[in-house]
Amino acid sequence: MSIAAPEPKANMGRPEPRLDARLKVTGEARYPSDVPVGNPLHAVLVTSAIAKGRLDRLDTEAARAVPGVVEIFTAENTRELKPLEYTPGGGGASTSVQGLGPDIAHDGQIIAMVVAESFEVAREAAYKVKATYAREAPSASFGAAGLDEKPAGKEFPKAGDAAAALSAADVVVDAEYGTPTQHHNPIELFTTTCVWDGEHLTVHEPSQFVYGLKNSVAKRLGIDPAKVRVVSTYIGGAFGSKAQLTPRTPLVALAAKRLGRPVKLVASRDQGFTIATYRAETKHRIRLGARRDGKITAYTHDGREVTSRPDAYKVAGVSDTVRLYDFGTVATSVNVVHADRNTPGFMRSPPVVPYVYALESAMDELAVALGMDPVELRRINDVTKDTVSGKSWSSRSLMKCYDEAAAAFGWSRRTAEPGSMRDGEWLVGWGCATACYPTHMAATTARVRLLPSGEVRVQVAAHDIGTGAYTVIGQTAAERLGVPLAAVTVELGDSDLPPGPVAGGSTTTASTCSAVIKACDAIREKLVRAASTANDGPLAGRSPSDLSFTDGRAVASDGAAESVADVMQRLGTAALEEYAEYIPHGVQQDGIRKLYSGRAAMTGGPHGDKIMYALGAEFVEVRVHARTREVRVPRAVGAFAGGRILNPRTAHSQLMGGMIWGIGSALHEATEIDPREARYVNDNISEYLIPVNADVPRIDVIMVPEEDAEVNPAGVKGLGELGNVGTAAAIANAVYHATGKRIRDLPIRIEDLL
Amino acid sequence: MTPDHSARPEGRSSPAAPGLDRRSFLGAGACGAAVPLLGAASAAAQPAVAAAPDVRRPLDVKLRINGQDHRLALDSRTTLLDVLREEVGLTGTKKGCDQGQCGACTVLLDGTRVLSCLTLAVMAEGRAVTTIEGLARPDGSLHPMQQAFVDHDAFQCGYCTPGQILSAVACVQEGHAKDDAQIREYMSGNLCRCAAYPNIVAAINQAKSEMGA
Ligand code: FES
Ligand code: FES
Numbered sequence: 019m020s021i022a023a024p025e026p027k028a029n030m031g032r033p034e035p036r037l038d039a040r041l042k043v044t045g046e047a048r049y050p051s052d053v054p055v056g057n058p059l060h061a062v063l064v065t066s067a068i069a070k071g072r073l074d075r076l077d078t079e080a081a082r083a084v085p086g087v088v089e090i091f092t093a094e095n096t097r098e099l100k101p102l103e104y105t106p107g108g109g110g111a112s113t114s115v116q117g118l119g120p121d122i123a124h125d126g127q128i129i130a131m132v133v134a135e136s137f138e139v140a141r142e143a144a145y146k147v148k149a150t151y152a153r154e155a156p157s158a159s160f161g162a163a164g165l166d167e168k169p170a171g172k173e174f175p176k177a178g179d180a181a182a183a184l185s186a187a188d189v190v191v192d193a194e195y196g197t198p199t200q201h202h203n204p205i206e207l208f209t210t211t212c213v214w215d216g217e218h219l220t221v222h223e224p225s226q227f228v229y230g231l232k233n234s235v236a237k238r239l240g241i242d243p244a245k246v247r248v249v250s251t252y253i254g255g256a257f258g259s260k261a262q263l264t265p266r267t268p269l270v271a272l273a274a275k276r277l278g279r280p281v282k283l284v285a286s287r288d289q290g291f292t293i294a295t296y297r298a299e300t301k302h303r304i305r306l307g308a309r310r311d312g313k314i315t316a317y318t319h320d321g322r323e324v325t326s327r328p329d330a331y332k333v334a335g336v337s338d339t340v341r342l343y344d345f346g347t348v349a350t351s352v353n354v355v356h357a358d359r360n361t362p363g364f365m366r367s368p369p370v371v372p373y374v375y376a377l378e379s380a381m382d383e384l385a386v387a388l389g390m391d392p393v394e395l396r397r398i399n400d401v402t403k404d405t406v407s408g409k410s411w412s413s414r415s416l417m418k419c420y421d422e423a424a425a426a427f428g429w430s431r432r433t434a435e436p437g438s439m440r441d442g443e444w445l446v447g448w449g450c451a452t453a454c455y456p457t458h459m460a461a462t463t464a465r466v467r468l469l470p471s472g473e474v475r476v477q478v479a480a481h482d483i484g485t486g487a488y489t490v491i492g493q494t495a496a497e498r499l500g501v502p503l504a505a506v507t508v509e510l511g512d513s514d515l516p517p518g519p520v521a522g523g524s525t526t527t528a529s530t531c532s533a534v535i536k537a538c539d540a541i542r543e544k545l546v547r548a549a550s551t552a553n554d555g556p557l558a559g560r561s562p563s564d565l566s567f568t569d570g571r572a573v574a575s576d577g578a579a580e581s582v583a584d585v586m587q588r589l590g591t592a593a594l595e596e597y598a599e600y601i602p603h604g605v606q607q608d609g610i611r612k613l614y615s616g617r618a619a620m621t622g623g624p625h626g627d628k629i630m631y632a633l634g635a636e637f638v639e640v641r642v643h644a645r646t647r648e649v650r651v652p653r654a655v656g657a658f659a660g661g662r663i664l665n666p667r668t669a670h671s672q673l674m675g676g677m678i679w680g681i682g683s684a685l686h687e688a689t690e691i692d693p694r695e696a697r698y699v700n701d702n703i704s705e706y707l708i709p710v711n712a713d714v715p716r717i718d719v720i721m722v723p724e725e726d727a728e729v730n731p732a733g734v735k736g737l738g739e740l741g742n743v744g745t746a747a748a749i750a751n752a753v754y755h756a757t758g759k760r761i762r763d764l765p766i767r768i769e770d771l772l
Numbered sequence: 773m774t775p776d777h778s779a780r781p782e783g784r785s786s787p788a789a790p791g792l793d794r795r796s797f798l799g800a801g802a803c804g805a806a807v808p809l810l811g812a813a814s815a816a817a818q819p820a821v822a823a824a825p826d827v828r829r830p831l832d833v834k835l836r837i838n839g840q841d842h843r844l845a846l847d848s849r850t851t852l853l854d855v856l857r858e859e860v861g862l863t864g865t866k867k868g869c870d871q872g873q874c875g876a877c878t879v880l881l882d883g884t885r886v887l888s889c890l891t892l893a894v895m896a897e898g899r900a901v902t903t904i905e906g907l908a909r910p911d912g913s914l915h916p917m918q919q920a921f922v923d924h925d926a927f928q929c930g931y932c933t934p935g936q937i938l939s940a941v942a943c944v945q946e947g948h949a950k951d952d953a954q955i956r957e958y959m960s961g962n963l964c965r966c967a968a969y970p971n972i973v974a975a976i977n978q979a980k981s982e983m984g985a
Contacts, residue, residue: 022925022971035922042930043918043937045864045904052863085828137854138847139828205868205876205965206931254866254931255965287869484929484966671925671968678967703963704873710960714969 023667028723029733033667034503037488038252047252050222051209055280058211059088061270062140063289064130064147066122069156069696070358073119073129077148081132084146086139091131091273093118099268100240104329104361108618109230109520112262112295113361114328116238118269122151123327124360125697126292128265133273133281156358156696159199159299159324166356170323170332175340177406178347180307183316187307191383195304195376196763198688199324200297201290202365203703206254208290210267211282212274218245219271225250226261227520228479228513233616234263239271243616250511253521256483258364261522264294291701295363296689298331299324302376306384312398314384317345321352321373326361330354333364335373338456340406341629342377343399348406358696364522366679367739370455371746375683378451378747379762382754392450392751393420393429404629412628413726415659416452419635422720423450423657427637436758444641447756453634453658453744456623457528457735459602460519461609464533466495467595468541470583472570474499474506476537480518480530481511485738486668487526493664494531494732498538500567500582516597517610520618524632524736527664529600531732537598545572548589549580555588556580602730603627628728632735634658636677636744640752647771650715651681651749657720661735666721669737673719676741682709683742684749688765833894837862838906844893852896853877853888856903864904864934868963875962878935879903885942904934907941916982917941920975928966936962936972944980952977 019025023033041047066073078090096118102111115123118130130147134140157164184190204224211222219241225231228248236243253260266283274281285293300323307316319339325331336350365371385392400417403410424430432448433439439446464478476495482488492506509515519529546565549557549572556578557565565572573579586594599610604626609619622630638654656677663669686707690699700706719741726733746764753771754760761770830845837860844859853870856862856879868876870889877888880902907915917940920926927933939962943949948958955973964972 020924020974022923022974036925038930039922039925040914042927042933043904043914043921044908045862045934047930048863049866049931051867052857054861054863136847136850137858138849142849203965204929204931205866205874205963206929207867207869253929254868255929257965284867287871287873484927486928667925668928671928671966671971674970675928675967678969682967702871702873703869704871708963708965709967709969710963711969711972712956712960714956714967717970 022670024670024721026666027721029725030663030666030721030723031493032665034489034493034665036486036668037492037508038482049206049252049254050224050250051211051282051284053211053222055211055213055282058280058282059133059135059277060137060140061131061133061273061281061283062144063128063266063283063285063293064132064144065289065292066125066127066129067149068122068151068153069125071122071151071153073122073149074152075150076130078130080148081143081146084139084143086135087132087143088135088277089133089273090147091133091269092129093120096269096272099238099272102234102238102263106331107261107364109227109262109616110234112264112363113326115361116265124292124358125695126289126360128269128293131269131273133277158691158693158696159357160301160355162357162693167353170330170334170352170354174350174352175337175406176349180316180318180347180349183347184305184307187315188310189308189384189387191306191380191387193304193380193383193762195302195379197300197372197375198764199299199691200365200683200687201689201706202257202259202296203706203708204255204257204259207287208264208266208285208294209283210270211280212271213280214275221246221248221267221271223248223250223267224253224256224260226253226256226481226483226522227618228511229517229613230520230616230618231263231267232513235267235271238268248513250481253481253483256521257366258368258522259294261364261520266293287703288701291689291698292360295361297365298362300372302373304376304380306380308384308388312388312390312395314343314399315346318349319377320350323352323354324357324359325354326359327356329361331362333369333372335369337624338370338454339373339377341404341624341631342452342454343396344401345405367455367743370743371683374452374454374743375746375764378744379750382449382751383760393424396420396452407624409627409629412630412728413724414633415722415724416633416635419633419657419659419722422722423635423637423655426718426720427655429637436755443644445644445756447640447642447752447754448637449748449752449755450635450637451744451747451751453636453740455524455632455736455740455743457630457632457729458523458525458620458622459730460525460529461601461605461613461619462519462529462533463516463597463599463610464530464537465516465595465597466534466537466541467593468499468582469593470586472501472505472582474501475509476506476534477509477515478518478530478533479511479513479515480526481521483521485526485672486665487530489668490527490664491530491534494534495538498535499541501570517613523620524739525620528730528732528734528736529602531664531734532730533598533600535731536600537596540596540598541594542567544589544594545582545585549585552588630729632658632660632737632740634740634744636748638745638748638752640749640756642753642756642771647768649685649753649766649768649771653716654745655718655720656741657722658737658740659722659724660737660740661724661726661729662733663721664734669721670719672737673741674717677717677745678709678714679742680745681713681749683764684746685765831894833897835893835896835901837901838903846893848894850893851889852879852891852893855893856888862903862905866931866934868932875939876932876935878938878962880938880942883945885939904937907937917979920979923978924971924975926971926975927968932962932964936964940972940976940979944976944983949976949980
């Protein structure tokens with residue numbers, strides 16, 4: 019065992035190395051742009067240099083004259099593409115801005131695509147495309163003229179009379195917080211390769227939802243989805259950015275069709291900032307009222323989120339934050355602010371990241387106002403019945419997480435006074451915050467095949483975006499069928515396989531493993547019946563409930579056993595194969611049909627009979643240099659409870675990576691926008707700062723054992739989104755403790771602390 | 773040959789001086805290997821470039837990659853990264869930014885780590901190129917650094933991994949893996965968005981002793 023592969027505790031599986039590890043360290047794992055296709059043409063995009071107005075003229079003459087240019091696609095010759103309705107999440111179109119003009123709705127909108135014999139020629143020609151615009155002044159963000167602000171829905175969570183409770187409160191915190199625009203920036207670029215074989219299209223594109231992509235591409239091309247296959251075996255990071263149809267894909271497909279050759283697009287890093295989605299900028303006003311003894315009596319939260327002009331994308335995380343504590347009374351609202359920007363979308367841990375940051379900062383302010391330890395404030399307000407709905411929790415281990423993390427961190431040695439823990443030149447601050455993520459389950463299918471040799475093949479069009487899905491799905495089948503993990507092959511990421519859920523909202527493990535369990539159990543049942551109802555054989559006449567499977571054998575409790583190969587011979591079959599559908603409680607019966615047509619059907623979090631969340635507690639130490647005000651995070655401890663942990667190794671990596679994301683969110687990451695042009699100015703990964711190795715301290719991840727039989731058959735709550743939820747608030751709270759300065763707008767930079 | 777910034781082939785926003793960024797240098801062309809990168813800006817801005825030889829005419833280039841010779845006819849603007857991926861079919865080397873910011877394209881050139889997206893293919897002539905595909909032993913057993921990455925789960929999506937591993941091998945060979953702090957510093961040119969950093973440090977610590985460093 020090592021730090022990376024911790025010893026399993028109760029309710030945890032083995033820390034197996036990833037099934038795809040060897041492929042990934044040898045360069046053999048083929049990501050979509052790695053797949054060889056015969057004699058491809060290369061595409062380069064041309065994007066708009068204005069954010070609002072009209073494309074008057076596009077002069078492509080000089081570009082066409084470059085030897086090797088085959089075709090240039092513009093608004094003129096792509097009209098046959100059918101407009102799609104914008105759908106926030108779930109595999110549909112990521113934006114309503116799909117055409118190449120003449121209307122320009124955001125900076126960096128695709129206005130042309132050059133296709134040439136080589137990448138070098140396509141790029142050269144793309145520089146020669148000349149655009150003339152009728153420019154209008156854009157509205158970039160909060161505070162600009164010409165914004166359009168609207169409520170993001172009809173109703174938001176509410177309980178009791180929060181206004182009255184606030185005026186009666188002994189202590190009130192009333193503060194505003196802000197979070198910046200952020201971009202996912204997976205290291206893999208946005209790529210698409212399209213290959214036609216007659217009427218059949220194959221799309222190689224990194225995707226978190228191949229069935230969604232398949233169906234949406236087909237709709238936009240106006241063809242039968244049965245003729246489209248999407249292959250996305252390995253994905254080079256996604257974090258929410260690859261879950262929907264973006265405008266590039268149908269364009270590449272159309273080009274490949276018209277030119278009769280495969281077309282390959284690898285969009286540039288800077289184009290990635292505008293041709294896909296990003297995390298929206300948000301603002302929050304929070305009021306917390308409490309009694310002297312720390313009991314909270316009122317919580318109000320008014321959120322505002324920037325979106326594009328045409329699309330009302332929102333995360334509205336108040337529906338999650340209101341569950342966190344026993345608030346007494348609640349009043350919330352969310353507005354969307356339409357600006358001249360590309361449409362935002364899901365980014366790691368929507369909707370909670372911005373909203374929990376704001377609430378957990380306000381909780382710390384309340385603890386300070388009460389003169390109370392912030393951990394104790396959470397304990398006093400720990401909840402068993404939801405303030406808004408009255409529902410109880412399926413399981414809740416928040417204070418266990420706090421206690422374990424606090425002990426590991428050494429929290430009891432903290433002195434409360436800001437600036438009181440100075441170490442020479444460094445002001446030391448300790449802070450903590452809660453992490454939470456709704457437990458989501460999605461409708462999914464899976465197919466499992468068992469051979470007499472004990473070899474198992476699992477097929478489902480789910481996705482491993484780095485989460486370890488290949489491995490935990492393999493472990494689930496191996497355990498259920500009693501074969502070694504090495505005997506299991508897992509196939510994912512191909513729309514020719516039975517449909518799986520979108521790899522988002524931490525659904526994959528819980529949902530896919532529940533379907534795999536169902537398929538395996540159907541196979542077991544056949545084996546059990548064959549073994550026990552036989553006239554002869556070692557297990558003849560046994561009660562089915564007496565049999566279990568291990569080491570490729572069916573075994574009775576007294577040790578009598580028969581090999582799976584013999585049982586299958588008895589059955590007269592060379593393979594047992596089962597297809598299973600898992601429809602979580604709360605998803606309508608047509609959930610699977612919807613899934614086949616590319617729509618995700620999800621439930622969970624606050625929506626079921628019980629409140630279902632994974633929870634955690636994060637503690638950080640910050641050091642602020644007394645003179646330069648440089649901020650460092652030398653250590654962080656997180657304790658998390660997420661139901662059953664199938665693989666502590668991959669779980670550890672996800673949680674650790676999440677916490678480092680949180681450090682980036684708190685101290686580094688912001689997409690800067692030029693307010694005059696509504697243009698991203700740091701659209702590259704040297705100026706958009708993501709954490710590098712030297713930024714990353716010691717990260718201690720504690721997995722707190724938790725059992726929850728109610729969430730789903732796998733007992734899994736999901737972890738991918740959980741780790742980074744509390745980190746930013748914990749850091750902001752620690753910065754206050756170090757310096758006495760409360761920074762409410764992220765990221766926290768040196769200039770904020772001078 | 774100044775690119776027209778009325779439209780943005782690569783979304784670049786208002787460069788300080790049009791035509792002086794690396795993209796437009798490679799895009800608009802200069803006379804291949806004869807022009808050192810640092811001199812590129814002034815060369816590209818001068819009208820004399822118009823008279824330069826046709827950059828698109830294929831150049832005969834001989835590359836030695838993982839011990840094998842390859843004869844290629846290349847557009848002189850082609851980067852080593854694109855040659856590996858698109859011409860030779862060695863796709864283990866990844867494109868993460870194409871502008872020297874992420875390290876995903878790291879390969880070894882005569883044992884030294886370089887960014888293959890910032891290296892024109894012609895600049896690699898006569899030098900030994902090692903990619904991730906060339907690291908395992910011929911019998912298929914993994915290099916100690918590859919094995920250490922497996923053991924310490926030093927990746928998630930795996931996209932940065934080939935670059936991390938080659939960079940890590942060089943980091944150890946350079947003598948820059950003395951302690952955790954030094955490893956972190958000398959590995960900071962390789963971004964990992966999945967943030968496997970602590971596990972990468974642990975992997976390098978394991979591999980360095982096996983590499984005899
Ligand atoms: S692709 Fe070369 S450094 Fe990013
Ligand atoms: S493993 Fe995903 S970017 Fe490093």
